[in-house]
Amino acid sequence: MDLAFTQAELDFRQEVREFLATSLPHDLSEKVRLIKRLGKDDYQRWHAILNDKGWLAPGWPLKHGGAGWSPVQKHIFEEEACLAHAPRTVPFGITMLAPVLLAFGTKAQVNHHLPRILSGEDWWCQGYSEPGAGSDLASLKTRAVRDGDHYIVNGQKTWTTLGQYANKIFCLVRTDPDAKKQEGISFLLIDMDTPGVTLRPITLIDGQAEVNEVFFDDVRVPVENLVGEENKGWTYAKYLLTHERTNIAGVGFSNAALATVKRVASEVTSGGKPLAQNPFFAARLAQVEIDLMAMATTNLRILAAAEAGRAPGPESSMLKLKGTVIRQELTSLLRRALGPHALPHQPDFLDGGDNTEPLGHEQAPGAAPAYFNMRKLSIFGGSNEIQRTIVAKSVLGG
Amino acid sequence: MDFTLSDERRMLQDSLSRYLADNLDHERRRKTLDSGAPYDADLFKGLADLGTLAALFPEEAGGFGGTGPDIALVFETLGRAGTLEPFLPAALAAPLLTDHAGLVEQIIAGDSIVTLAHTEPDARYDLADVSLSAKPTLTGTKTNVLYGAQATHLIVSARETGDRLDPEGISLFLIPTDAPGLTITPITNVDGTASAQVAFTDTQADTRIGEPGQGHALLETATAHAILALSAETLGAMEAAKDLTLAYLQERQQFGRPIGTFQALQHRIADMLTEIEQARSAVLNLAGHLDAPRDTRERHVSATKNLVGRVAALVAEEAVQMHGGIGMTQEYELSHHARRLVMADHLFGDVDHHLERFIHLSGG
Numbered sequence: 227m228d229l230a231f232t233q234a235e236l237d238f239r240q241e242v243r244e245f246l247a248t249s250l251p252h253d254l255s256e257k258v259r260l261i262k263r264l265g266k267d268d269y270q271r272w273h274a275i276l277n278d279k280g281w282l283a284p285g286w287p288l289k290h291g292g293a294g295w296s297p298v299q300k301h302i303f304e305e306e307a308c309l310a311h312a313p314r315t316v317p318f319g320i321t322m323l324a325p326v327l328l329a330f331g332t333k334a335q336v337n338h339h340l341p342r343i344l345s346g347e348d349w350w351c352q353g354y355s356e357p358g359a360g361s362d363l364a365s366l367k368t369r370a371v372r373d374g375d376h377y378i379v380n381g382q383k384t385w386t387t388l389g390q391y392a393n394k395i396f397c398l399v400r401t402d403p404d405a406k407k408q409e410g411i412s413f414l415l416i417d418m419d420t421p422g423v424t425l426r427p428i429t430l431i432d433g434q435a436e437v438n439e440v441f442f443d444d445v446r447v448p449v450e451n452l453v454g455e456e457n458k459g460w461t462y463a464k465y466l467l468t469h470e471r472t473n474i475a476g477v478g479f480s481n482a483a484l485a486t487v488k489r490v491a492s493e494v495t496s497g498g499k500p501l502a503q504n505p506f507f508a509a510r511l512a513q514v515e516i517d518l519m520a521m522a523t524t525n526l527r528i529l530a531a532a533e534a535g536r537a538p539g540p541e542s543s544m545l546k547l548k549g550t551v552i553r554q555e556l557t558s559l560l561r562r563a564l565g566p567h568a569l570p571h572q573p574d575f576l577d578g579g580d581n582t583e584p585l586g587h588e589q590a591p592g593a594a595p596a597y598f599n600m601r602k603l604s605i606f607g608g609s610n611e612i613q614r615t616i617v618a619k620s621v622l623g624g
Numbered sequence: 625m626d627f628t629l630s631d632e633r634r635m636l637q638d639s640l641s642r643y644l645a646d647n648l649d650h651e652r653r654r655k656t657l658d659s660g661a662p663y664d665a666d667l668f669k670g671l672a673d674l675g676t677l678a679a680l681f682p683e684e685a686g687g688f689g690g691t692g693p694d695i696a697l698v699f700e701t702l703g704r705a706g707t708l709e710p711f712l713p714a715a716l717a718a719p720l721l722t723d724h725a726g727l728v729e730q731i732i733a734g735d736s737i738v739t740l741a742h743t744e745p746d747a748r749y750d751l752a753d754v755s756l757s758a759k760p761t762l763t764g765t766k767t768n769v770l771y772g773a774q775a776t777h778l779i780v781s782a783r784e785t786g787d788r789l790d791p792e793g794i795s796l797f798l799i800p801t802d803a804p805g806l807t808i809t810p811i812t813n814v815d816g817t818a819s820a821q822v823a824f825t826d827t828q829a830d831t832r833i834g835e836p837g838q839g840h841a842l843l844e845t846a847t848a849h850a851i852l853a854l855s856a857e858t859l860g861a862m863e864a865a866k867d868l869t870l871a872y873l874q875e876r877q878q879f880g881r882p883i884g885t886f887q888a889l890q891h892r893i894a895d896m897l898t899e900i901e902q903a904r905s906a907v908l909n910l911a912g913h914l915d916a917p918r919d920t921r922e923r924h925v926s927a928t929k930n931l932v933g934r935v936a937a938l939v940a941e942e943a944v945q946m947h948g949g950i951g952m953t954q955e956y957e958l959s960h961h962a963r964r965l966v967m968a969d970h971l972f973g974d975v976d977h978h979l980e981r982f983i984h985l986s987g988g
């Protein structure tokens with residue numbers, strides 16, 4: 227065995243580093259570093275920079291404007307981008323919808339939608355969960371009834387992340403209410419500006435309106451917006467969820483968060499000495515770092531298997547479990563490290579530009595909100611309870 | 625051994641609970657927060673009229689309580705209802721205001737708020753870490769002053785002699801908040817409670833609390849009372865979070881049945897209930913030793929704050945997780961309790977601080 231990256235991979239890492247050093251705008255990386263809230267413009271600016279370089283869609287084939295990277299290359303880019311505090315790439319169009327279209331869509335759908343995702347003309351959001359369909363997603367009730375050349379859609383989606391910026395939504399809808407619940411679902415593309423679509427923001431525990439409810443009231447959707455075959459949507463959804471779960475370990479995010487906690491612990495004092503020298507805090511920090519070192523290698527083992535063409539099994543569920551727990555623990559450590567400084571709520575700083583002064587420490591305003599916000603990691607994309615069930619079933623059956 | 629409440633205490637608990645049930649719900653609390661007001665002044669006055677503040681002071685000071693069990697009972701009830709109103713300052717100030725009968729009378733009536741201005745920006749949780757100087761006027765900065773922008777008076781810790789971390793040489797002063805040389809910047813905390821940063825510039829300090837240079841022991845006593853109050857409030861918030869979670873596990877249907885029928889969640893709610901009972905016992909331990917000799921009392925202070933802090937984080941995280949997305953929304957009551965549960969660890973020393981302190985107090 228050999229834990230080292232190949233020379234080609236090392237060269238690639240260097241290329242990514244140089245690109246980030248020259249092309250990532252400082253004001254954007256400062257926002258990310260300080261856990262400020264990014265707006266639509268921030269994301270679109272970064273997308274445009276990546277697109278100019280041909281790196282916006284790492285997994286797409288070159289002929290569609292993708293980077294055509296291997297799983298290891300994608301991982302290297304993620305790691306470097308996180309350490310440089312680059313904004314995350316908004317996944318809904320690039321890593322969620324596009325792979326489904328490439329696998330199951332028509333040529334016309336691929337040729338129409340992929341360029342618009344790259345150019346930023348379309349911002350997609352995801353219409354999966356419903357108030358009554360969370361972990362039990364297949365019980366979803368939003369109805370689509372065929373009426374000539376259209377489907378008439380009625381129902382409600384929820385937890386639609388960044389839906390307030392989107393002009394398009396891909397939805398799972400029920401087209402056959404009489405079939406077994408997984409077998410009557412279709413995958414439908416809907417314009418958000420179609421009459422009958424309304425959006426209501428949901429303010430989360432950290433004060434941020436990051437997710438939305440989306441209501442459909444007699445919304446007419448052209449039948450050519452169906453992806454694949456009618457009533458086969460569950461298959462496509464499962465395919466999409468496996469794509470959502472690549473990089474679910476979030477090793478890059480955790481490495482960056484660990485570096486931030488270490489820096490803060492060296493800057494704040496406890497009993498007149500840097501907190502980093504306090505054995506109680508140091509023990510907590512070391513424990514997470516040890517877990518992260520091992521998890522990073524688990525992640526690479528699964529990447530290597532993927533490069534060899536093996537489909538991920540329950541390992542991706544294990545990565546989600548470990549990865550989210552580590553990320554959440556790191557947000558908890560940042561909050562702890564800041565001590566009393568973590569108490570004040572500072573929305574003006576989080577929403578503001580460079581001109582607002584933080585109270586206490588520059589990392590203080592973002593710490594508690596990030597801790598609360600990141601509780602979502604163990605809830606969305608298949609809750610950690612669902613992941614445990616997947617892992618158990620893989621060895622126990624049932 | 626008797627863990628039952630006296631009739632008087634039971635009556636107080638009943639009347640407080642009833643009043644809070646009638647006058648505070650999540651919608652009203654959100655309205656208060658959205659209005660920009662630091663708290664609901666009518667609710668505060670109503671609770672004061674019921675004797676909530678009087679229960680925090682002994683009879684000789686004009687109250688009808690002031691013991692550990694009184695403090696625990698009042699704050700658990702407040703915490704269960706999720707109040708934002710300024711009761712914690714009274715718990716802090718009560719042991720320091722034995723010579724200020726007139727002021728105590730105003731506090732009990734809800735007409736004055738006296739709060740402690742002690743934590744300095746770089747002091748973290750060390751009670752002895754005081755740099756604000758008294759030479760003899762006060763100059764320096766205090767932060768995390770609970771309800772500092774609403775207070776009528778501050779009890780300020782200041783250094784008269786010794787180095788920054790020296791327990792000796794700290795003095796306490798009572799200062800009206802309209803004194804010249806005070807700049808008070810209001811803060812809203814992440815959990816919705818009000819706080820302030822207070823800058824002192826040559827502020828006149830004429831009224832001493834306690835003997836010169838002997839403030840550290842008084843700070844410990846005040847903090848012991850505050851930690852009991854905050855731990856009991858946290859216990860109440862745990863109970864509220866637990867009740868919401870239990871109800872949700874029975875209501876929420878997924879895969880054709882209530883999610884509470886899944887053993888994976890049953891075991892977790894069982895752990896949560898067990899840990900909350902531990903927290904209740906830890907609060908009782910401190911309540912029962914609040915008037916014990918210093919070393920005994922302080923061991924209980926640190927033991928209770930450590931255990932309650934650990935359980936509070938567990939309850940907040942598990943309650944949110946068992947709810948799923950709905951538990952993360954501002955609209956749903958759990959989010960308020962979850963924020964209180966987690967952020968209480970950042971006041972008066974967190975779990976690590978009190979673990980370390982417990983080891984020292986135990987001769988380690």
